[in-house]
């Protein structure tokens with residue numbers, strides 16, 4: 432058994448302030464005895480426009496946010512999974528990535544979001560992520576940690592079951608969905624999609640989410656969750672956007688094995704394609 436923490440915050444365009452919020456989440460995770468901390472998509476900053484998103488991006492070595500968080504991980508010997516922006520291949524775009532910073536403070540894994548959020552919903556969110564973000568083109572194979580094998584996806588990737596099924600087939604025990612969901616789509620879909628991914632892959636789901644008002648244009652839904660492989664919600668941080676908060680839950684790989692043994696999901700790939 433290993434205790435993990437999921438952290439929730441409201442990132443703004445101030446990287447220094449976002450770092451302070453994440454440092455507080457690290458402190459709370461350490462105090463709770465967690466063995467790893469999972470932070471949301473775009474923890475480093477959420478800007479008010481595509482242009483601002485691009486202008487704030489830094490290389491990994493130059494990001495005060497990332498360097499500061501690496502120091503925390505090293506000092507506390509606490510692995511941190513965190514969503515950030517990185518410079519794109521082409522300077523007109525950025526990468527939306529999630530990193531696994533190990534207990535030595537080193538960037539051990541990196542995944543770049545493959546599905547971008549381009550929506551135009553009447554009376555709802557209008558966002559065109561692909562204007563400022565370059566899409567990734569590969570799945571990161573699940574990687575070994577003291578918690579089990581962790582697999583990374585980001586936010587809108589949640590809506591495409593194929594990526595979760597592929598990660599399960601590659602050995603994932605825990606699938607992560609660091610996010611910044613909009614309020615209307617969050618209310619309608621967030622928990623259902625997360626529980627569906629946990630149930631159909633028989634894996635733990637860890638979904639750290641942004642919450643509250645980032646700027647005059649953006650508000651996020653919150654409800655960071657940890658869900659077990661049976662679909663039970665073990666933790667839910669709600670939509671409280673006061674002080675940044677964590678929630679914790681135990682990862683029990685024996686329970687995961689029991690669920691997979693008792694209800695084997697043997698696919699009929701002779702009838703439909705393997706993903």
Ligand SMILES: O=C(O)CNC(=O)[C@H](CS)NC(=O)CCC(=O)C(=O)O
Pocket residue numbers: 472473476477478484527547548558560586587590610611612613616617
């Ligand atoms: O903008 C940034 O800097 C960080 N990126 C995000 O917040 C992304 C792209 S706008 N948000 C989502 O994918 C929300 C998906 C969603 O809400 C849904 O699928 O319903």
